[in-house]
Amino acid sequence: MMQHFENTLDEIARAGNLRSIPTTAGEAGYVDLTSNDYMGIAADRRLFDEFVANCDFSKVYPSASASRLLSLHQDDFLALESLLASLYGREALLFNSGYHANTGIVSAIADKDTVIIADKLVHASIIDGIILSRARFVRFRHNDFDQLEKLLTEHSRQAQRLLVIVESIYSMDGDIADLPRLVELKRKFPQMLLYVDEAHGFGVRGRQGLGVAEETGTIPDIDILVGTLGKAAASSGAFVITSEIIKKFLINKARSFIFSTALSPFSCLWSKFVIEKLVGMHEERRQLLAVSNFLNENFARYNGNIRSHSQIVPLIVGNSRKAVELSGFLKEHHILALPIRRPTVPPGTERIRFSISTRFTMEMAEKLTNIINMYL
Numbered sequence: 255m256m257q258h259f260e261n262t263l264d265e266i267a268r269a270g271n272l273r274s275i276p277t278t279a280g281e282a283g284y285v286d287l288t289s290n291d292y293m294g295i296a297a298d299r300r301l302f303d304e305f306v307a308n309c310d311f312s313k314v315y316p317s318a319s320a321s322r323l324l325s326l327h328q329d330d331f332l333a334l335e336s337l338l339a340s341l342y343g344r345e346a347l348l349f350n351s352g353y354h355a356n357t358g359i360v361s362a363i364a365d366k367d368t369v370i371i372a373d374k375l376v377h378a379s380i381i382d383g384i385i386l387s388r389a390r391f392v393r394f395r396h397n398d399f400d401q402l403e404k405l406l407t408e409h410s411r412q413a414q415r416l417l418v419i420v421e422s423i424y425s426m427d428g429d430i431a432d433l434p435r436l437v438e439l440k441r442k443f444p445q446m447l448l449y450v451d452e453a454h455g456f457g458v459r460g461r462q463g464l465g466v467a468e469e470t471g472t473i474p475d476i477d478i479l480v481g482t483l484g485k486a487a488a489s490s491g492a493f494v495i496t497s498e499i500i501k502k503f504l505i506n507k508a509r510s511f512i513f514s515t516a517l518s519p520f521s522c523l524w525s526k527f528v529i530e531k532l533v534g535m536h537e538e539r540r541q542l543l544a545v546s547n548f549l550n551e552n553f554a555r556y557n558g559n560i561r562s563h564s565q566i567v568p569l570i571v572g573n574s575r576k577a578v579e580l581s582g583f584l585k586e587h588h589i590l591a592l593p594i595r596r597p598t599v600p601p602g603t604e605r606i607r608f609s610i611s612t613r614f615t616m617e618m619a620e621k622l623t624n625i626i627n628m629y630l
């Protein structure tokens with residue numbers, strides 16, 4: 255019986271796509287460009303020490319010990335939700351992770367009277383939510399809103415609801431969805447609901463770090479905005495910003511919210527502490543974008559049509575073996591950057607994905623560019 259699993263693993267390995275858990279991350283002396291700690295907060299011991307020094311541990315519960323609907327320890331959840339709600343000016347609801355949020359929300363919102371229209375590159379957690387929803391589902395070419403508009407026109411005749419799903423910053427290409435254009439489409443199609451995953455925008459973009467939606471002034475027009483706390487916020491969990499009605503609906507219908515033990519209240523306390531810091535990190539955001547843009551401009555000639563405008567910096571090498579080799583070469587230069595292969599990215603666009611953080615200086619970026627130019 256095991257033969258089936260062994261054969262599949264052999265096939266994956268032959269294509270150069272076998273995954274394993276890396277053992278080198280965090281090695282002393284290495285520059286880590288693999289993590290999503292974009293604002294350098296997880297790596298900043300001083301911030302955590304400050305949090306610990308000011309935390310009243312006599313009041314901290316290590317576990318929610320139940321789903322949110324059954325837990326007796328609500329205070330830290332409510333405090334974090336209330337902070338998020340006041341920043342965004344809308345309702346907020348916490349989920350255990352971005353994966354829980356996307357699978358739970360999409361599958362709750364979309365039903366047989368909904369057509370889901372999603373960008374071709376949306377994250378696996380959104381795809382899984384779509385599959386769970388059993389709703390009708392079409393995809394449009396990445397960031398091609400002319401095609402999206404055609405699909406909206408075509409499906410608006412039969413569907414009661416059209417759920418358009420995009421990411422604000424795409425996790426593998428680093429490019430950005432034109433949110434104002436999507437908001438315009440909402441005006442044209444009254445049955446359209448706009449769903450934006452800000453996993454890579456939250457903390458990094460916008461004046462207060464509320465994401466691309468803040469940067470583009472579109473927060474009030476996005477029906478469902480998902481942010482994650484495990485990336486720039488250096489914590490874990492996720493949240494949705496939405497209307498009062500949809501929040502109530504999700505509390506009653508989102509299965510990942512209802513049927514899973516809630517986050518640790520301790521983790522909520524830390525998230526709240528971090529978000530209060532993130533709001534004022536204007537200079538760090540400016541610097542992060544400048545360094546990222548420098549790299550994106552330098553790597554443009556290798557990347558074909560793929561153009562990042564964010565801290566997610568791809569370098570396309572075109573096949574799995576080359577991506578693994580380049581990752582190894584970078585490691586020899588004490589730079590950790592993992593190869594991204596299919597099925598995570600389409601065949602032919604295998605790449606190195608550099609996750610730039612505020613700890614990565616312009617000087618380091620120049621050095622990295624020289625090393626890459628030496629190799630390619």
Ligand SMILES: Cc1ncc(COP(=O)(O)O)c(C=O)c1O
Pocket residue numbers: 351352353354356377379421425451453454482483484491492
């Ligand atoms: C766009 C996007 N959405 C959702 C997730 C899932 O978030 P989490 O890691 O909190 O489960 C990720 C990555 O992990 C992501 O890149």
